[in-house]
Amino acid sequence: MLNFQDFFTNCAGFWKTERIYHFLLKGDIERSYTEFRADSLDAAQKQQILKTASPSGELAGIRLDLDQAALGHNCPGFAISFDTESERGEKVSMSLKALFVPDALVLHADERYQGLALPAAAQVSTAPESEVIQGFYLRDEGYSEAGAIAGRFTYQPIRQTLEMTTFYSRSVAVDQMRFIAPDVRMRTIVTYQRPPAGETPTVIDLIGFGVERKS
Numbered sequence: 001m002l003n004f005q006d007f008f009t010n011c012a013g014f015w016k017t018e019r020i021y022h023f024l025l026k027g028d029i030e031r032s033y034t035e036f037r038a039d040s041l042d043a044a045q046k047q048q049i050l051k052t053a054s055p056s057g058e059l060a061g062i063r064l065d066l067d068q069a070a071l072g073h074n075c076p077g078f079a080i081s082f083d084t085e086s087e088r089g090e091k092v093s094m095s096l097k098a099l100f101v102p103d104a105l106v107l108h109a110d111e112r113y114q115g116l117a118l119p120a121a122a123q124v125s126t127a128p129e130s131e132v133i134q135g136f137y138l139r140d141e142g143y144s145e146a147g148a149i150a151g152r153f154t155y156q157p158i159r160q161t162l163e164m165t166t167f168y169s170r171s172v173a174v175d176q177m178r179f180i181a182p183d184v185r186m187r188t189i190v191t192y193q194r195p196p197a198g199e200t201p202t203v204i205d206l207i208g209f210g211v212e213r214k215s
Contacts, residue, residue: 002160002179004133008076008100010179012040017187019210025203036082041097046075049099049138062136062150063108064101075101077137100153102135109136119192119201122152122165122174132156137164170194172201183214 002010017034041049050064077099084092133155151166161178172192177185187210192201 001157003157004102004155005076007155007160007162007179008040008078010182011038011078011177013038014215015185015212016215017210017212019187019208021206021208023206025205030086030088032084032086034082034084036080038078038080041077041079041099045079045097046077046099049077049097049140062101062106062110065105065107074105075099096139098137098139100135100137100155102133104135106136119165119172119174119190122154122163131158167194171205177212185212186210187212 014037015035017036019032019034021030021032022028023030077097079095079097081095082093135153136150137153138150149166149168151164153162153164155162159178160180161176163174163176166173166175170193172194174190174192176188178187179185187208189206189208190204191206193203193205195201195203
């Protein structure tokens with residue numbers, strides 16, 4: 001069983017993945033192939049993300065305990081660069097960094113996060129015995145929309161599964177990665193249409209599945 005820190009250590013390396021996407025609203029199916037490199041963030045890279053906070057420690061409506069966050073080992077993360085090609089020949093390349101901040105280091109989160117209703121695909125048990133770790137993840141670049149973005153994450157040690165939920169302006173994405181062997185991960189993504197404020201996302205636009213292998 002991988003603990004929180006070990007999960008991110010195991011993520012480092014060169015990966016290859018094949019995915020299939022089901023666009024439910026369009027009735028379409030698409031396959032893609034991706035090669036990507038993931039590297040653990042060093043202290044300087046973590047500070048680059050944290051330094052966007054104001055002197056009061058405010059970042060995207062989240063106030064952090066920067067003294068604790070600055071210790072680094074409390075906030076794992078990775079830098080990713082990838083190249084994807086779809087079966088239709090469309091190519092996408094991107095690089096981004098993501099930092100994962102457990103709730104224990106969050107002093108305050110404004111109402112934009114308090115009112116978010118998680119879709120069914122993102123709901124997990126948070127009973128004390130479950131040992132689920134929850135928090136915010138901070139990216140310097142979003143997937144669906146440009147610019148820095150914050151989302152919610154959960155990590156389930158017993159399942160070795162990291163799940164990231166991102167509320168974009170027009171959609172809600174639930175992205176899950178699970179280690180089933182040291183060099184093999186299962187990857188799923190469920191994308192919903194974003195409903196009006198306060199409502200739970202229920203309309204599924206896309207479901208994707210993938211197998212990732214470390215070289």
